Amino acid sequence: MDAGESRSSAFMARAIATLWRSLAGRRLTTLWRLARLVGPLVERLSRRERQVTRTNLAEVYPSRQPAERHRLCRQSLTHSTATMLELGFAWMGAPERVEAAILAVHGRELLDEARAEGRGVIVLAPHFGNWEVLNFWLSGHFPFTAMYEPPKLAPLDPIIRQGRERRGAHLVPTNARGVAALLKALKRCEAVGILPDQEPDWGSGVFAPFHERLAYTATLLPKLVARTEARVVTGVALRLPGKGYAVHFLAADERVYSADEITSATGVNASVEAAIALDPAQYQWEYKRFRKTPQEAEGRPDFKRFRLY
Template sequence: MDRPVFRGSFLHPRFWPLWLGLALLWLLVKLPYGALLKLGRALGAVMYRLASSRRKIAARNLELCFPALSAAERKRLLKDNFASTGIAFFEMAMSWWWPKSRLAKLAHIEGLEHLRQAQADGQGVILMALHFTTLEIGAALLGQVHTIDGMYREHKNPLFDYVQRRGRERHNLEATTIEREDVRAMLKVLRAGRAIWYAPDQDYGPKQSLFVPLFGVQAATVTATTKFARLGRARVLPFTQVRLADGRGYRLTIHPPLAEFPGDSEEADCLRINQWVEQAVGACPEQYLWAHRRFKTRPAGESKLYKKRLS
């Protein structure tokens, strides 16, 4: 995909409110990191009160995935999750606009040798990530030290799409952006020995999915990880990032490649992936993106798990 290009149409009055919001955000992220964390938590508290539909989805997910917790424990976790989501808003802006040297000070990277070994061996890498609230800044920090290509879906607002892509791609000018539906391009870069950020932990419907358990609930799980690994002759390296509680930044972990993957069947591979998701999310549940309707697709004959369909 070509690099984002500024268009004169972005100056149209219909974009002025967005420009104003972006300018305010640009000014706010000049603040010290500790102040941004506090602002993010405050924003999360506001979102908790106002975003009732997303709050209900997240609460339902926590109820399904952590039934052993008490109602009070789940409510505390839910509030912490919204605080993390509020912080993510400022982390996004930091990753777009902070000087690279300032941003790099927050990175604590483990397991980079796994990426470099695959590169030395000439093998492509599926960097298997998850939709944590820290995903934007995690990708930016890793992109500063290693070229990572990314799957991408164009934003509906063309100005926001321009700003977002420009902010993401500035960390490594050698990185490429691949449309999410462009399977041929993805396989091409994998066979060329490159690494691609890819997250298989959301519900994309039944067409390319199998039902396997996730936290004890049957979940539509994409089989694409298996297909990409096989056809792209690529290693699958799980990747996680965690916001450190002491305010020192982020711990990024590139885990060892999954052994004997793909396995004997797509179902076994999907189950193995979901078991890893459970482990990674369980280690830091407050930082996961619970507002996604992960269990919206149900097996034939099963009732819906959410009261109302939301986008």
């Protein structure tokens, strides 16, 4: 990166951080109203987000009428906009305000029971609702470790890291060293978070059904379970528009405990589907979940290879 690009990145990072700080003290009602104003503009003006969201919704809900899917597209982009506007609140807002905004916690007993049994807990945290609020709650109530990949805009890294770590979360890199840290945390009967709905690199996943469509899915989970006998749950922070959040922990599909990678990945995707069913509009459909295809995989030497270290 040359000096001009570095200055540009630093300026953009300062602008974004200033926006987050200015929104951190706003009421959630205000942020939701703003999201409802900006969300339709995102749908209208952001061609990429609109097209990917509509394509994904057509793939996973083929039986729904086009008008219904278009409404869901707008609702989804509004919720995604709300999540972006709420980042300052989740990362920089007064901790007591953020805690007070979590109006209910459902399924906490799943985590408590696992730890009472001497088992760690793997929390599958899909891109649903406000996942930063979920991180806030988890790191404030349990020893919590999560993988973290620095943002493309490097000057934002210390700001995001501070926001995610301020309640005690331990962030580890998305590499072999990070995997080793997850294993150690689970063996200490702690909680760890992994993203179940991000497409992994070739060689680090298998194809498994997601809403009856094959999606390339990471195979890290069965290896963590096999080595630690951890319990797996799905965790989300459901947005209650303008009011706050309800944290939900759901027992994962039993197939996640299979030693067979495809069976386990199928269970992971089924677990994500169960979370999405709470409110499909709150899932981040603008991510290209079906980018990799089985046809593209054929002939790749690394297709079936995955090493934990």
